[in-house]
Amino acid sequence: MKMASSAPSSSLLLLLLLLIVLLAAAATASSPNRNGYVHLRFYNHERILGSGPNATVVYSVHRTSSSSVSGFGNVYVYDNLLRAGVETDSPIIGRNQGMGVGSSMAENSGLTNFQLVFTAGEYNGSSLALQGLFPVAPLGTLFERAITGGTGKFRLARGYLLTSEVHATNTTLTGQLDAYISFR
Ligand SMILES: *[C@@H]1O[C@H](CO)[C@@H](O)[C@H](O)[C@H]1NC(C)=O
Numbered sequence: 001m002k003m004a005s006s007a008p009s010s011s012l013l014l015l016l017l018l019l020i021v022l023l024a025a026a027a028t029a030s031s032p033n034r035n036g037y038v039h040l041r042f043y044n045h046e047r048i049l050g051s052g053p054n055a056t057v058v059y060s061v062h063r064t065s066s067s068s069v070s071g072f073g074n075v076y077v078y079d080n081l082l083r084a085g086v087e088t089d090s091p092i093i094g095r096n097q098g099m100g101v102g103s104s105m106a107e108n109s110g111l112t113n114f115q116l117v118f119t120a121g122e123y124n125g126s127s128l129a130l131q132g133l134f135p136v137a138p139l140g141t142l143f144e145r146a147i148t149g150g151t152g153k154f155r156l157a158r159g160y161l162l163t164s165e166v167h168a169t170n171t172t173l174t175g176q177l178d179a180y181i182s183f184r
């Protein structure tokens, strides 16, 4: 009797252990995690508006002279580098090309519409389409924008992008980008 009742519980324990090991393995894998999302991390390297001839962000409409990039009615265009790391010499993996609009009368946020175009690695030639608000907020503030589609290996992609600016100088701004992509 004792043997019969303890056998199922020890095999249950073994099954649980196996499940934990499998879940741990799934969590560290780079392609689809257990929620069905592919997680990619990279860094946006921007030379800020007004930082001189090599700025990667420029005004296309400068309606208000507000010093904020979210000046109401302003429109700007950017072409930033995507690198694998925060370091300015880490490998280039693509470009972040798009536009921003000062869409908030309070000038505390802007609307961005952009494309992440990959030029190296597993996703070379593919791109993600995104849109969403960015807040005017202190360095390190986490904000979210929507992944609305993609091309190449990202066809029919949906998901979300988490961004936080992690490093700033008087001419540069570097953001950590975490993309969570689903194909369901
Ligand atoms: C702009 O880029 C060019 C070419 O890389 C470089 O020679 C020049 O020093 C840069 N200028 C500034 C102000 O960073």
Ligand SMILES: *[C@@H]1O[C@H](CO)[C@@H](O)[C@H](O)[C@H]1NC(C)=O
Binding pocket: 119, 120, 121, 124, 125
């Ligand atoms: C990316 O793809 C293009 C076009 O196929 C190719 O010319 C280029 O060498 C690739 N770049 C890298 C870094 O693999």
Ligand SMILES: *[C@@H]1O[C@H](CO)[C@@H](O)[C@H](O)[C@H]1NC(C)=O
Binding pocket: 170, 171
């Ligand atoms: C930016 O910072 C550098 C030192 O890191 C300094 O030499 C330069 O004058 C600063 N430029 C402006 C416009 O403040």
